[in-house]
Amino acid sequence: xxxxxxxxxxxxxxxxxxxxxxxxxxxxxxxxxxxxxxxxxxxxxxxxxxxxxxxxxxxxxxxxxxxxxxxxxxxxxxxxxxxxxxxxxxxxxxxxxxxxxxxxxxxxxxxxxxxxxxxxxxxxxxxxxxxxxxxxxxxxxxxxxxxxxxxxxxxxxxxxxxxxxxxxxxxxxxxxxxxxxxxxxxxxxxxxxxxxxxxxxxxxxxxxxxxxxxxxxxxxxxxxxxxxxxxxxxxxxxxxxxxxxxxxxxxxxxxxxxxxxxxxxxxxxxxxxxxxxxxxxxxxxxxxxxxxxxxxxxxxxxxxxxxxxxxxxxxxxxxxxxxxxxxxxxxxxxxxxxxxxxxxxxxxxxxxxxxxxxxxxxxxxxxxxxxxxxxxxxxxxxxxxxxxxxxxxxxxxxxxxxxxxxxxxxxxxxxxxxxxxxxxxx
Amino acid sequence: xxxxxxxxxxxxxxxxxxxxxxxxxxxxxxxxxxxxxxxxxxxxxxxxxxxxxxxxxxxxxxxxxxxxxxxxxxxxxxxxxxxxxxxxxxxxxxxxxxxxxxxxxxxxxxxxxxxxxxxxxxxxxxxxxxxxxxxxxxxxxxxxxxxxxxxxxxxxxxxxxxxxxxxxxxxxxxxxxxxxxxxxxxxxxxxxxxxxxxxxxxxxxxxxxxxxxxxxxxxxxxxxxxxxxxxxxxxxxxxxxxxxxxxxxxxxxxxxxxxxxxxxxxxxxxxxxxxxxxxxxxxxxxxxxxxxxxxxxxxx
Numbered sequence: 001x002x003x004x005x006x007x008x009x010x011x012x013x014x015x016x017x018x019x020x021x022x023x024x025x026x027x028x029x030x031x032x033x034x035x036x037x038x039x040x041x042x043x044x045x046x047x048x049x050x051x052x053x054x055x056x057x058x059x060x061x062x063x064x065x066x067x068x069x070x071x072x073x074x075x076x077x078x079x080x081x082x083x084x085x086x087x088x089x090x091x092x093x094x095x096x097x098x099x100x101x102x103x104x105x106x107x108x109x110x111x112x113x114x115x116x117x118x119x120x121x122x123x124x125x126x127x128x129x130x131x132x133x134x135x136x137x138x139x140x141x142x143x144x145x146x147x148x149x150x151x152x153x154x155x156x157x158x159x160x161x162x163x164x165x166x167x168x169x170x171x172x173x174x175x176x177x178x179x180x181x182x183x184x185x186x187x188x189x190x191x192x193x194x195x196x197x198x199x200x201x202x203x204x205x206x207x208x209x210x211x212x213x214x215x216x217x218x219x220x221x222x223x224x225x226x227x228x229x230x231x232x233x234x235x236x237x238x239x240x241x242x243x244x245x246x247x248x249x250x251x252x253x254x255x256x257x258x259x260x261x262x263x264x265x266x267x268x269x270x271x272x273x274x275x276x277x278x279x280x281x282x283x284x285x286x287x288x289x290x291x292x293x294x295x296x297x298x299x300x301x302x303x304x305x306x307x308x309x310x311x312x313x314x315x316x317x318x319x320x321x322x323x324x325x326x327x328x329x330x331x332x333x334x335x336x337x338x339x340x341x342x343x344x345x346x347x348x349x350x351x352x353x354x355x356x357x358x359x360x361x362x363x364x365x366x367x368x369x370x371x372x373x374x375x376x377x378x379x380x381x382x383x384x385x386x387x388x389x390x391x392x393x394x395x396x397x398x399x400x401x402x403x404x405x406x407x408x409x410x411x412x413x414x415x416x417x418x419x420x421x422x423x424x425x426x
Numbered sequence: 427x428x429x430x431x432x433x434x435x436x437x438x439x440x441x442x443x444x445x446x447x448x449x450x451x452x453x454x455x456x457x458x459x460x461x462x463x464x465x466x467x468x469x470x471x472x473x474x475x476x477x478x479x480x481x482x483x484x485x486x487x488x489x490x491x492x493x494x495x496x497x498x499x500x501x502x503x504x505x506x507x508x509x510x511x512x513x514x515x516x517x518x519x520x521x522x523x524x525x526x527x528x529x530x531x532x533x534x535x536x537x538x539x540x541x542x543x544x545x546x547x548x549x550x551x552x553x554x555x556x557x558x559x560x561x562x563x564x565x566x567x568x569x570x571x572x573x574x575x576x577x578x579x580x581x582x583x584x585x586x587x588x589x590x591x592x593x594x595x596x597x598x599x600x601x602x603x604x605x606x607x608x609x610x611x612x613x614x615x616x617x618x619x620x621x622x623x624x625x626x627x628x629x630x631x632x633x634x635x636x637x638x639x640x641x642x643x644x645x646x647x648x649x650x651x652x653x654x655x656x657x658x659x660x661x662x663x664x665x666x667x668x669x670x671x672x673x674x675x676x677x678x679x680x681x682x683x684x685x686x687x688x689x690x691x692x693x694x695x696x697x698x699x700x701x702x703x704x705x706x707x708x709x710x711x712x713x714x715x716x717x718x719x720x721x722x723x724x725x726x
Contacts, residue, residue: 061590071575101713132573132595139553145570153552200702211691215580215684
């Protein structure tokens with residue numbers, strides 16, 4: 001039966017053979033292997049692997065400082081609770097470009113979605129490391145025991161669905177890379193649906209991360225607890241995500257200079273300035289919300305000297321100041337100022353998320369939790385592995401450029417970026 | 427001395443009402459139980475529970491030994507402990523107090539899971555491994571638990587304990603001897619308490635008994651039943667001679683159930699999931715329609 005097939009392969013088989021040969025070629029590493037960055041991150045990843053062997057052989061207590069009062073430490077507080085906020089840039093940006101039609105930000109959509117997707121993959125992965133009984137991780141998925149009253153159930157499901165949505169959003173780039181033009185066109189038709197689903201899911205799980213702590217009332221220092229935690233987490237995810245886009249874009253533009261299109265480089269400055277303006281707005285909204293929560297919750301009663309100063313450092317030093325810097329950066333069109341503000345805002349978000357999840361958690365505990373060096377190494381190892389995969393993809397797939405300009409862009413023409421280059425050339 | 431009345435817990439206690447309640451207690455202990463509390467107990471199916479009278483506990487710690495034996499755990503050290511652990515599902519905490527109401531100068535408080543009527547841990551569990559059974563016990567199922575420890579984050583009493591030093595860790599906590607309950611027997615700790623500090627029964631009966639003790643011996647007790655309203659009500663109830671925060675019970679506990687803290691958020695989920703997608707689709711269509719028109723004008 002298959003004799004004739006073997007003699008004359010069908011187009012699909014030919015295509016498959018071509019893709020496989022291409023993949024084999026692409027899988028080979030490129031460039032120098034022994035760079036300082038590779039050596040350092042390689043060492044960290046190796047150490048992480050060793051630590052994880054201990055963790056799975058001897059239990060979580062063998063490598064972490066977690067105890068009965070601090071069930072969640074750095075791996076959840078930083079990797080998941082903070083990392084997911086930084087991945088928020090993906091849903092904000094696709095909202096701006098695909099829903100609001102702000103075409104000037106289109107050149108950075110792919111790289112941001114890729115970043116978001118990888119962040120979720122690796123942070124969800126880090127979550128599995130923290131599970132005591134990871135072999136039961138399929139239980140809430142396959143439906144033999146749905147804990148639908150749990151906020152964590154919601155967050156877990158939304159994580160999974162959102163990863164899927166992001167994969168669809170990014171999939172045209174994969175199809176382009178593989179040279180599968182018809183598949184790409186098919187996948188592109190799914191983009192808007194995936195974007196809309198993704199934004200809805202993001203609204204819920206970004207706020208859901210905060211809602212996880214609603215039941216910890218009485219365990220979190222009152223300055224960091226309020227019934228508005230879900231909204232606070234949602235608003236911080238907007239500027240945390242965009243600050244990350246600015247920060248990461250700065251690095252990508254340099255490291256992957258050769259991989260980026262001219263449009264990407266040209267658009268970079270305008271994009272950074274535009275994002276600064278949005279960040280300033282979002283941070284102003286957040287400060288306003290913080291003030292309302294402070295007054296509403298009569299939080300001055302909780303302003304003990306130490307915690308009060310720590311609270312002010314977070315909200316003035318790392319929210320109000322970056323907010324003003326973003327506004328100034330936009331006013332003076334200074335990308336340098338934008339980048340400084342982005343770093344400040346990111347530190348503020350890290351501080352806030354760690355305060356809620358670790359630092360201001362159980363403030364009266366006899367033994368305060370401080371992560372072990374091994375917890376820190378594993379966290380760095382997860383980040384290193386993510387950067388490796390990110391680099392591998394950016395060096396191969398059309399992420400910082402689009403090989404084939406999608407039809408939608410040429411039809412929905414008035415990209416704000418287009419008139420200005422003409423003016424410059426003229 | 428603070429003496430909140432069993433009903434109307436939001437109002438400040440007044441001497442008039444207190445004496446009124448005492449009078450009520452003398453007339454009939456049953457009347458002291460508010461209809462509100464009774465209705466609540468019936469609505470919850472009136473689960474089993476235990477009344478701990480700390481004024482009767484002599485600190486012999488027999489309960490801790492029979493508990494360990496019954497659950498296949500190592501023999502507990504012969505000393506008082508403040509908190510439970512993965513190998514000690516119940517402990518007796520000895521609190522030294524300089525108070526004329528405390529005869530021996532020390533109050534013994536048995537500690538274990540309080541088996542809330544609406545447990546935070548069970549509503550937090552995304553696999554329903556932590557489960558509130560109808561008869562009262564909050565149980566844990568090792569075949570379902572994935573070890574995320576979110577129950578520990580949520581429990582206002584820090585009860586669930588995790589075996590950090592095991593590659594196949596379990597969540598350990600008191601299960602109210604659910605195996606014995608099914609056979610109609612009381613939990614091991616209660617069955618072996620010789621001092622009579624522990625009383626087993628339906629929660630409504632225990633509340634009635636507790637109110638009776640408060641009424642018949644008003645000076646011997648701090649006029650409050652811990653667990654009647656705390657965290658929305660617990661199956662274990664405590665009586666003591668002194669205010670409970672002096673015995674290491676958590677202060678600032680919610681009077682509503684902890685799961686109700688996330689109710690608003692969870693109600694918002696279907697609203698967002700049904701309203702946001704069409705809204706986004708509408709915006710997207712409107713914007714692109716506009717741009718297509720505007721684009722034509724620029725183009726020509």
